[in-house]
Amino acid sequence: MATELLMPKATAVWLVDNTALTFRQIAQFCGLHELEVKAIADDEAEKGIKGLDPVQTGQLTRDEIATGEKDPKHKLKLSAPKVILPQSKRRGPRYTPVSRRQDRPNAILWLVRNHPELKDAQIMRLVGTTKTTIHAIRERTHWNAANLTPTDPVSLGLCSQLDLDHEVQRAAASMPQPSPEEAGARLLSAEETTAPVAEDEELNPETVLAKLRGMTGGDASDDNEDDSNS
Known part of the structure; x- marks a missing residue:
């Protein structure tokens, strides 16, 4: 104390x-x-x-x-701080112990495959690597690429699950949202897909012909008349 x-x-x-x-x-x-x-x-x-x-x-x-x-034998105790100062943010890549540095390429490969949305800077923060190594693993030009095995960096002890989740959430939030045109046509709701078809709509010939005209772009009644005349 x-x-x-x-x-x-x-x-x-x-x-x-x-x-x-x-x-x-x-x-x-x-x-x-x-x-x-x-x-x-x-x-x-x-x-x-x-x-x-x-x-x-x-x-x-x-x-x-x-x-x-x-009491002369009493040992004075330091009071607990009333205000807890936030820890200074770590700058630069994370330090990785020498014994675990050989596992970093496997962790990078896992991150690249399972979380392609992560930026190079985020991977550098998680496992303490360099852009050159990340690029080599992405392009499969790493000197040991043939022997790499994708491994979760959390299980390797290179980062915590909280750190990984935080970076993944940040990457997802920064990704642009697709426009309605890019997203395509709206999916039908469950009510629309499971709604029963009315009997008069099922059996009314005119309704069926109207649907056929909309699908073919032609006049289904004229086709039917031609068939009957022939």
């Missing part, structure tokens, strides 16, 4: 000047040597450092200080 303390020497200066804690307690809390704390108390060290109140910064409570002052 001491390594996470904000400005440990300035905190030690404040604790020496404002509390009855022992040198050992302050040293343990601030990650310093006990002799360093004694030197601070004797004005032999850190003379130019202004004390930092750990209570004001939310790293230590007054109750914790009081407990330590009553």
Whole structure:
């Protein structure tokens, strides 16, 4: 916990000047040597450092200080942060352990085949590779192309399932949606395809002839008259 303390020497200066804690307690809390704390108390060290109140910064409570002052053997505990800062976003390709780098071509082949919507930059983020390698595997010009076996990168431990799902969703969202013309004719609904045909429509000759005219573009009644005359 001491390594996470904000400005440990300035905190030690404040604790020496404002509390009855022992040198050992302050040293343990601030990650310093006990002799360093004694030197601070004797004005032999850190003379130019202004004390930092750990209570004001939310790293230590007054109750914790009081407990330590009553019990010299008590080890001070760093307070949990009230605000959790977001982790900095990783830039560049993902680092891949040396023992797993030989599996990257198999993972790339799996991604190219199963998720062709993924861009090269996304594959690079997932498995920590280069555009040159991705292009070689896409074009089957990789030096070991004949021996590659497509393998899920999650099962290989090259990325997490959450990372893979995130990249796939991003790729799907960025793909252009087809226009109504490109999508083709509208499919009939279930109500339309399963609706019963009316009896009068089934048996009415004129209705049947009208449908035939629409299908052939000709006059079905004239054809029938010609057939009857002949």
